[in-house]
Amino acid sequence: MSSKPRTIRGFASTKPGALALSLTICLWVFSGGGVGGSTDVFQASEQSIPLLHVKILKTYPHDPHAFTQGLEYVDGFLYESTGERGQSSVRKVEIETGKVLQKTELSSEYFAEGLTIFEGKIFQLTWLSNVGFVYDVRSFRKLREFHYYGEGWGLAHDGSHLILSDGTNRLRYLDPKTLEVVRTLEVYAGKEAVTNLNELEFIENEIYANVWHSNRIARIDPASGQVRAWIDCSAIAAQEQKEPEGVLNGIANDPARHRLFITGKDWAHLFEIQVEDSAR
């Protein structure tokens, strides 16, 4: 997802009134500056699931007006989906400079969401329109549209299927050709459902998922749906998040060089990070 710019879940407007904006700010302050939403599930799993901290290896520029909803690394470049109506796009980005090398803008009726690249095609979701788009990765030419039920939040692939999040604790596996749902995976931390699963990445047989409005990434076992570890990005988010909806949301993996990148909505930087107690 998702997140709706400067709105509260359930208050789906791109131009919220002063009341909604005030409520958003109150919610943010009440939740400790963005650390809310799934706080209960985090506390419940405190004893049983490791909380891993991260080290910044490199810092790169990132378009501070890119409301990041999808991020993926392919062949030396980052591909990014940005949200907000009137500002939604799919773009190819040079890592070292943050320069946008190629870009397609969506019609203003669409709020773009997750993105993944599979077999030379970019797949992109929209938040509430129940429609996704498929582009040629080289030309950015739109090849087709597809439809799905419910909201579209994050998207990734595991080498054989697309994986879609919709803001609940359920991940859908889609056949990349028919785009039909072939499997649903429910995500839990112990007995607690982990909702608000957002931007996704498949890394070494685990699903990584940003948990919306937290500073955490869940590492999920794709067989059982259990969270194996939490990655704590709160120190980075604290320096990058400029407003309540400017949350952590973007994970990209370079499998060849074992590089892990993260960013967030309207963040000024992209980070290459190393997670403690793991190879990355």
Ligand SMILES: [Ca+2]
């Ligand atoms: Ca991703």
